[in-house]
Amino acid sequence: MKFFSTDSPLYRFVCKFTDLLKLNFLWILFSLPIVTIGASTAAAFSVALRLAEDEEGYIWQGFWKGFKENWKQGTMLALITFISLYAVYLDFQMFEALEDNPLAFLICGILLIVVAFTALIYAWPLIARYENSLLNSMKNSMAIFRQYFGRSMLLLIVLLLELFFFFFNTTTMFFAVVIGPGMIIYTISAFSRQVFTKIETKNQSGG
Numbered sequence: 001m002k003f004f005s006t007d008s009p010l011y012r013f014v015c016k017f018t019d020l021l022k023l024n025f026l027w028i029l030f031s032l033p034i035v036t037i038g039a040s041t042a043a044a045f046s047v048a049l050r051l052a053e054d055e056e057g058y059i060w061q062g063f064w065k066g067f068k069e070n071w072k073q074g075t076m077l078a079l080i081t082f083i084s085l086y087a088v089y090l091d092f093q094m095f096e097a098l099e100d101n102p103l104a105f106l107i108c109g110i111l112l113i114v115v116a117f118t119a120l121i122y123a124w125p126l127i128a129r130y131e132n133s134l135l136n137s138m139k140n141s142m143a144i145f146r147q148y149f150g151r152s153m154l155l156l157i158v159l160l161l162e163l164f165f166f167f168f169n170t171t172t173m174f175f176a177v178v179i180g181p182g183m184i185i186y187t188i189s190a191f192s193r194q195v196f197t198k199i200e201t202k203n204q205s206g207g
Contacts, residue, residue: 016051017179022059023047024182030067038078042070044182045128048189066128073127073134077120080138084116118145121152124185125192148195155191159184 023044030040046066047059088109095105122141127134145152162184166176 019051019059020179020182020186023051023063023185024179026059026063027181027185030063035075038074038076038081039067039071040074041078041124041185042074042128043067044185045124045189046070048182048186049125049129049193051186052190052193070127073137076134077123077127077137081116081120084112084120088112088116117156118142118152121145121155121188122192122195125189125196129192129196144195144199148198151191151195155188158187158191162187 027040027044030043031037043063043066046069047062050062091105091109091112095102095109098105119138119142122144123134123137126132126137126140130137132140162180166172166180
């Protein structure tokens with residue numbers, strides 16, 4: 001039956017879902033030592049970018065290759081990500097702890113979130129796809145966010161919806177463990193792939 005053929009939407013969905021399950025498992029497995037979470041995330045992005053392009057390949061081989069190639073930058077970017085998140089956390093803790101809740105702390109916290117999000121959201125897929133310094137990848141992430149502001153805000157909305165679903169109740173939290181990180185990484189990669197393709201096409205045409 002055509003409905004169950006290899007070209008059917010159902011078959012492609014099942015294959016993609018299975019690949020994301022494998023990717024999520026590998027990300028969790030390689031992140032367990034904690035210090036390897038950066039390299040594991042970068043490796044997951046390298047695989048997810050190819051999945052978003054519907055490229056054929058083996059999940060394990062691609063993940064291991066990305067893990068080895070992006071070990072250093074992935075670790076550094078993870079450290080920057082954690083420091084940024086902790087800075088935001090401390091800022092809002094100070095905002096709640098101090099009397100009269102100084103507005104300056106609230107504004108500073110919001111600015112930290114904006115800067116961190118714009119500098120990091122595309123930096124992960126950038127280090128997985130291109131050879132560049134980490135600083136330039138973060139600068140490029142901010143430039144891409146500004147240039148494709150509408151698409152980037154749509155990405156933010158989709159990510160918030162996914163997080164809302166995953167933490168909606170105890171049942172959906174099971175899916176958050178089974179496929180959550182892989183799904184979020186794939187979502188960012190799918191949006192990034194479209195943007196990267198536009199930029200690459202523009203550069204090739206000299207526009």
